[in-house]
Amino acid sequence: MKLSSSTIRLIIPAASLALLLAAVFYMQPRAMSYTGLNLLFNLAVPIALATIAQMLIMAVNDLDLSMGTFVSFCACVAATLLQTSPATGILIFLGAIAVYAAIGVVIHVRQLPSIVVTLGMSFVWGGLAVLMLPSPGGSAPVWARWLMTAKPPIVPMAIVASILIAAVTHFIVMRSSFGVVVRGVGGNDRSVERAGWSVIRLRAATYALAGFFAVLSGIALVGLTTSADANIALRYTLLSIAGVILGGGEFVGGKVSPIGAVIGALTLTLAGSFLSFMRISPDWQIGAQGAILVVVLALRLALNRLETREKTQ
Amino acid sequence: MNASRLFFARPWIWSFAATAVVWIITILFTGGASTIGLTQAALTFAAFSVIVGIGQMFVITLGPGNIDLSVPATMTLSGTLALKLMDVQDGLVFVGLLLAVGLGILVGIGNYTLIKLLRIPPIIATLSMSFVVQSTAIWANRGLRIKPPETLADFTTSSLLGIPNIALVALVLSALAWVLLEKSIYGRWISAIGQSTFAARMTGIPVDGTRFVTYALCAVLASVCGYLLASFSGGAALNMGAEYLLMSIAVVVIGGTAVAGGNSNIPGIWGASLFMFLVVSMLNTYGFGAGFRLILTGLIIIAVILLAGGRQSTR
Numbered sequence: 001m002k003l004s005s006s007t008i009r010l011i012i013p014a015a016s017l018a019l020l021l022a023a024v025f026y027m028q029p030r031a032m033s034y035t036g037l038n039l040l041f042n043l044a045v046p047i048a049l050a051t052i053a054q055m056l057i058m059a060v061n062d063l064d065l066s067m068g069t070f071v072s073f074c075a076c077v078a079a080t081l082l083q084t085s086p087a088t089g090i091l092i093f094l095g096a097i098a099v100y101a102a103i104g105v106v107i108h109v110r111q112l113p114s115i116v117v118t119l120g121m122s123f124v125w126g127g128l129a130v131l132m133l134p135s136p137g138g139s140a141p142v143w144a145r146w147l148m149t150a151k152p153p154i155v156p157m158a159i160v161a162s163i164l165i166a167a168v169t170h171f172i173v174m175r176s177s178f179g180v181v182v183r184g185v186g187g188n189d190r191s192v193e194r195a196g197w198s199v200i201r202l203r204a205a206t207y208a209l210a211g212f213f214a215v216l217s218g219i220a221l222v223g224l225t226t227s228a229d230a231n232i233a234l235r236y237t238l239l240s241i242a243g244v245i246l247g248g249g250e251f252v253g254g255k256v257s258p259i260g261a262v263i264g265a266l267t268l269t270l271a272g273s274f275l276s277f278m279r280i281s282p283d284w285q286i287g288a289q290g291a292i293l294v295v296v297l298a299l300r301l302a303l304n305r306l307e308t309r310e311k312t313q
Numbered sequence: 314m315n316a317s318r319l320f321f322a323r324p325w326i327w328s329f330a331a332t333a334v335v336w337i338i339t340i341l342f343t344g345g346a347s348t349i350g351l352t353q354a355a356l357t358f359a360a361f362s363v364i365v366g367i368g369q370m371f372v373i374t375l376g377p378g379n380i381d382l383s384v385p386a387t388m389t390l391s392g393t394l395a396l397k398l399m400d401v402q403d404g405l406v407f408v409g410l411l412l413a414v415g416l417g418i419l420v421g422i423g424n425y426t427l428i429k430l431l432r433i434p435p436i437i438a439t440l441s442m443s444f445v446v447q448s449t450a451i452w453a454n455r456g457l458r459i460k461p462p463e464t465l466a467d468f469t470t471s472s473l474l475g476i477p478n479i480a481l482v483a484l485v486l487s488a489l490a491w492v493l494l495e496k497s498i499y500g501r502w503i504s505a506i507g508q509s510t511f512a513a514r515m516t517g518i519p520v521d522g523t524r525f526v527t528y529a530l531c532a533v534l535a536s537v538c539g540y541l542l543a544s545f546s547g548g549a550a551l552n553m554g555a556e557y558l559l560m561s562i563a564v565v566v567i568g569g570t571a572v573a574g575g576n577s578n579i580p581g582i583w584g585a586s587l588f589m590f591l592v593v594s595m596l597n598t599y600g601f602g603a604g605f606r607l608i609l610t611g612l613i614i615i616a617v618i619l620l621a622g623g624r625q626s627t628r
Contacts, residue, residue, distance in 0.1 A: 116566045116618050123611025131604035287448025290441040297433050
């Protein structure tokens with residue numbers, strides 16, 4: 001059987017997730033249940049959504065360093081305005097998505113480095129989040145709470161949601177014509193432009209879509225935690241980038257994989273639980289997380305070598 | 314015509330002009346009461362950003378994707394370990410400094426090993442490394458907060474002829490970095506690599522060696538900065554490096570160094586560091602809350618990059 005290179009790309013993330021899961025089950029057999037799986041993967045849903053948002057930005061060769069503060073801001077809005085006056089909350093979210101589209105336009109028109117613009121935006125979102133919620137608090141909208149704590153039969157919500165996210169974004173990014181040109185912009189924006197597409201519009205649309213998924217991430221996070229604070233999701237910036245890379249995405253060239261990104265996010269979430277099952281002293285937990293990241297990437301390098309060797313043969 | 318050409322040829326003038334404006338506005342608001350105090354504080358705090366900024370600038374010059382995210386963790390670890398080793402003894406000040414330098418070299422070796430051997434993008438490699446370094450710092454920081462040796466604490470907090478000692482140290486380091494960048498073969502090499510790694514390799518430049526030295530240099534500067542900052546603030550804290558992650562990148566970019574690499578600028582780092590500190594203190598004197606202060610800081614970064622970025626694209 002001949003495997004396509006995109007399938008090979010997915011094997012490593014999937015295999016490392018399976019390995020990690022097997023290790024967790026081995027150490028804590030009780031995790032092998034409906035409730036156990038739900039607990040293990042619950043926090044993965046907002047991370048997966050943020051990772052998808054980051055992946056969209058990376059598909060057009062940019063990087064969003066404001067992801068963490070933006071998700072925090074969305075969480076703050078969701079825990080306050082969206083709950084008390086839904087119409088205002090939705091308006092604010094629409095405005096935020098429009099700002100994302102505008103950032104995309106500005107970056108494209110002025111040929112600015114996305115890292116710096118989003119770095120600046122991270123201060124802005126952080127400031128807005130502090131204004132919305134000066135101290136931790138708020139409460140989740142009832143429907144978000146209901147959605148995140150729903151208990152579908154047989155398979156836990158967290159897994160259903162992850163599969164759903166992966167399927168929907170796989171369709172948008174890999175199967176729709178919009179997704180193909182977006183990845184084309186990452187590969188070679190000049191040729192996309194020559195082919196008659198407006199790269200400005202594409203970039204704006206990509207950023208807006210990324211903003212949309214980040215908003216969903218914020219709402220999902222509040223649905224889980226029931227309250228928010230201005231720093232709730234700061235780690236998401238680095239987690240989302242690491243998730244995309246773990247899932248087989250690349251920084252340049254429009255090479256991204258939505259399914260891989262979701263698996264990457266699940267792996268990162270599981271790594272945290274794995275370490276606490278290992279009874280590693282809290283001092284070294286962050287360090288061990290770094291080590292896991294390195295091991296998975298080393299595995300991926302080995303597989304990439306295999307891939308290129310097959311191509312040259 | 315001449316004046317405008319001067320402006321376009323020297324991007325760092327922008328950051329100094331902006332700094333002067335903010336400085337004057339702040340002074341006017343306080344009625345000139347705090348001129349000396351404000352200037353000294355600005356020089357001191359800018360100096361820390363300058364030291365880490367120079368290291369980050371060398372790394373960014375290497376080209377797209379090169380960035381060192383392990384700066385804050387390295388600062389924390391070096392501050393923690395150096396103070397622990399010196400243990401309030403004046404005789405060990407230089408041993409502590411040596412430890413800081415050695416630690417920086419170690420982190421640099423770790424960073425580049427990951428980048429080279431595992432072919433991991435530098436962002437992820439230095440991020441993973443920073444997790445490990447931060448963990449070591451947490452482990453080492455157990456127990457009481459250790460004070461710096463008295464001579465070192467005095468040195469970092471006092472000033473010479475009205476100029477804070479820390480600023481003088483940063484000035485010497487900047488001068489060395491300028492010589493390294495503009496007058497040495499190493500400086501030509503990193504610019505060449507930043508402009509085109511492939512072409513640099515073809516011309517026989519030792520690309521791997523140069524990149525390794527650059528990552529080591531960045532880690533050493535971060536480490537020395539951590540050593541100085543811990544001595545200045547009377548002890549190491551686990552979060553003492555945190556704000557320098559974004560700061561080190563921001564000052565490099567606002568200072569006029571090309572983010573795509575291959576073109577760097579040391580005077581600009583000074584302008585940008587002073588500017589960033591003065592903006593925050595200006596907003597403080599106007600009595601803005603934390604939220605507004607963050608928003609305005611962000612908008613100012615974006616405004617500066619909008620002005621500066623357009624200039625580069627027309628060239």
